[in-house]
Amino acid sequence: xxxxxxxxxxxxxxxxxxxxxxxxxxxxxxxxxxxxxxxxxxxxxxxxxxxxxxxxxxxxxxxxxxxxxxxxxxxxxxxxxxxxxxxxxxxxxxxxxxxxxxxxxxxxxxxxxxxxxxxxxxxxxxxxxxxxxxxxxxxxxxxxxxxxxxxxxxxxxxxxxxxxxxxxxxxxxxxxxxxxxxxxxxxxxxxxxxxxxxxxxxxxxxxxxxxxxxxxxxxxxxxxxxxxxxxxxxxxxxxxxxxxxxxxxxxxxxxxxxxxxxxxxxxxxxxxxxxxxxxxxxxxxxxxxxxxxxxxxxxxxxxxxxxxxxxxxxxxxxxxxxxxxxxxxxxxxxxxxxxxxxxxxxxxxxxxxxxxxxxxxxxxxxxxxxxxxxxxxxxxxxxxxxxxxxxxxxxxxxxxxxxxxxxxxxxxxxxxxxxxxx
Ligand SMILES: NC(=O)C1=CN([C@@H]2O[C@H](COP(=O)(O)OP(=O)(O)OC[C@H]3O[C@@H](n4cnc5c(N)ncnc54)[C@H](O)[C@@H]3O)[C@@H](O)[C@H]2O)C=CC1
Ligand SMILES: O=C(O)CCC(=O)C(=O)O
Numbered sequence: 001x002x003x004x005x006x007x008x009x010x011x012x013x014x015x016x017x018x019x020x021x022x023x024x025x026x027x028x029x030x031x032x033x034x035x036x037x038x039x040x041x042x043x044x045x046x047x048x049x050x051x052x053x054x055x056x057x058x059x060x061x062x063x064x065x066x067x068x069x070x071x072x073x074x075x076x077x078x079x080x081x082x083x084x085x086x087x088x089x090x091x092x093x094x095x096x097x098x099x100x101x102x103x104x105x106x107x108x109x110x111x112x113x114x115x116x117x118x119x120x121x122x123x124x125x126x127x128x129x130x131x132x133x134x135x136x137x138x139x140x141x142x143x144x145x146x147x148x149x150x151x152x153x154x155x156x157x158x159x160x161x162x163x164x165x166x167x168x169x170x171x172x173x174x175x176x177x178x179x180x181x182x183x184x185x186x187x188x189x190x191x192x193x194x195x196x197x198x199x200x201x202x203x204x205x206x207x208x209x210x211x212x213x214x215x216x217x218x219x220x221x222x223x224x225x226x227x228x229x230x231x232x233x234x235x236x237x238x239x240x241x242x243x244x245x246x247x248x249x250x251x252x253x254x255x256x257x258x259x260x261x262x263x264x265x266x267x268x269x270x271x272x273x274x275x276x277x278x279x280x281x282x283x284x285x286x287x288x289x290x291x292x293x294x295x296x297x298x299x300x301x302x303x304x305x306x307x308x309x310x311x312x313x314x315x316x317x318x319x320x321x322x323x324x325x326x327x328x329x330x331x332x333x334x335x336x337x338x339x340x341x342x343x344x345x346x347x348x349x350x351x352x353x354x355x356x357x358x359x360x361x362x363x364x365x366x367x368x369x370x371x372x373x374x375x376x377x378x379x380x381x382x383x384x385x386x387x388x389x390x391x392x393x394x395x396x397x398x399x400x401x402x403x404x405x406x407x408x409x410x411x412x413x414x415x416x417x418x419x420x421x422x
Contacts, residue, residue: 002086005299006325010089013299016324018092021405024391024398027413030422035095035412038088040064044134046112048127051120058127059083060112062135064144065091068415069099071142072108073348075149075177076131076156081297082111089298090149093319094348096408097341101380103352108144110135116151128156129163136164141173141359147351148177150297153223154189158182173358176351185354187369188347193227194370195346196293196317197235198377199338203313206385207336211236215252215289217311218242220296221260221270224317224344228293230257237291241284244296247271248279250287285309294321301326309335316340331399339401341408342380349376383407 002010015036022032041063048056061084064072074094077087087109095107112131116124138144146160157175161182164174172183180186187194204211216237218225221244229239233254241250242260246269249255255276263273271278285292285305292311294300298320301309306326314330314337316322322330322337330337353369364372388403398406416422 002081002083002089003299005302006323008324009085010298010320011085011092013320013324014089014092017327017401017405018096018409020324021402022409024402024406025410025413027409031413031416034416034422035066035409038063038065038091039067040138041084041088042135042138043084044131046127046130046134048114048119048123050123058112058114060110060131060134061087062110062138062144063087063091063108064138065107065109066095066412066416067106068412068419068421069106070104071106071140072144073098073103073105073147073351074107074109075147075347076110076112076152077149078112078114078116078151078156080113080115082113086298087111090319093341095412096405097345097348099408099411100341100384100404101345101349101376102411103349105145105348105352109149110146124156125159128159132160132163133167136167139164139174141171141355145173145351145355146175147348148223150222153177154179154184157184173355176354177347178354183354183358185350185357185364185369186366187373188350188354189223190227190231191350191369191373192224192317192344192347193229193295194231195349195373195377196224196228196295196315196338196343197231198346198374199343199381200232200291200313200315201235202378202381202385203336203338212238214238214291214313215240216291216293217284217287217289218293218295218317219248219284219300220244220294220318221264222295224347225293225295226261228295228315228317229255232291232293233257240289241279241287242270243279243284244270248284249273249276250279250284251276287311291315294318297321299323301330303329306330312336314338316343319344327401331397337399337401339404341404342384342400345380346373346377349373
């Protein structure tokens with residue numbers, strides 16, 4: 001089940017941020033009602049035939065939050081906590097994220113409530129095909145497009161694309177984040193982590209600081225966390241700690257990421273990487289570092305541990321890693337939080353590039369993908385920074401999260417209005 005943190009479920013937490021920011025805008029009560037709910041939700045039974053002959057049924061979801069700005073877009077998560085509330089929260093975040101990046105998409109998310117680590121490859125393939133087939137009635141290249149999230153990846157998207165093709169005819173644009181050999185975009189695998197570091201660089205520059213002087217800790221060393229760490233090192237930051245579900249490691253001199261990757265490949269976890277110190281449980285979040293990058297689950301910084309967080313820059317690579325109660329504490333302390341709807345939007349931005357490449361049957365090279373990604377991430381950061389600066393009073397700063405949701409809400413409300421949705 002999705003976890004309740006600081007008295008709120010994930011969807012309640014995201015909706016709290018929505019209402020807080022909606023107060024900044026002049027939207028009507030009816031628009032507020034519409035945008036705080038979801039357009040369509042489906043729950044499907046997904047039977048799994050296990051290799052040992054047993055049978056199991058798990059549940060899958062697809063939630064379409066808002067489609068005013070274009071086709072629904074968002075990843076699919078395989079995780080035991082991916083219930084309807086969690087998926088609603090993630091779908092809502094996608095609506096604001098695509099609007100903030102000015103992508104022609106709405107917001108959606110999928111989830112299957114399962115531990116993918118407990119399934120072998122044929123079982124995962126069968127589960128993926130069945131899930132895609134069950135939700136396919138509401139999917140479509142110009143209706144709703146899947147992508148990877150936690151517990152899923154390029155291989156999952158390849159199976160989804162194939163399952164869709166068998167039913168409706170081949171169409172690579174039905175999913176993004178596919179293997180490059182099947183029409184995926186170069187640079188999509190790194191895009192979310194790379195985008196995090198692009199906006200971090202901008203915030204660091206605005207603060208008159210320099211990457212070479214800053215230490216970084218990354219929680220979660222999967223697709224997003226490992227690329228964020230790698231791109232941070234490329235930009236001159238010192239990555240001193242990383243962790244995954246198996247444990248954490250630290251080296252104050254800066255981790256050798258090639259050695260970490262080699263150990264991960266062999267051991268299946270970063271924990272125990274030679275020549276590093278071991279970290280206990282949630283210790284990584286409270287290390288004495290300059291930059292903290294949560295890149296795993298939501299709700300990891302709460303009112304119970306926020307007073308121990310020492311970083312003064314937080315990059316939300318994960319979706320909703322900070323609860324509203326903890327966010328308020330960080331805001332009052334003057335900690336800069338680069339919110340999820342900005343920081344991790346590099347993934348969906350390159351998904352947009354992949355979708356357009358598929359529709360045009362034309363491939364971009366990596367320089368073009370990364371150049372366009374940087375341009376869009378910087379533009380979004382500057383928009384939010386300037387929005388916040390224009391509204392900061394002597395007593396109160398609104399902060400980047402409130403600015404981000406306000407900009408997103410204004411754009412979505414305007415599109416809904418222009419369409420005559422009401
Ligand atoms: N994949 C993408 O393009 C995007 C992902 N995100 C968000 O980024 C986060 C990570 O997603 P991915 O990297 O795709 O997932 P992934 O499945 O590739 O990696 C997840 C990582 O988190 C680790 N992890 C899980 N529980 C943990 C715990 N309790 N403590 C420490 N580490 C833990 C796992 O061991 C793994 O290293 C999620 O919140 C996701 O919603 C956001 C935007 C796009
Ligand atoms: O690439 C995409 O379409 C969606 C990525 C995603 O699920 C997210 O940004 O949380």
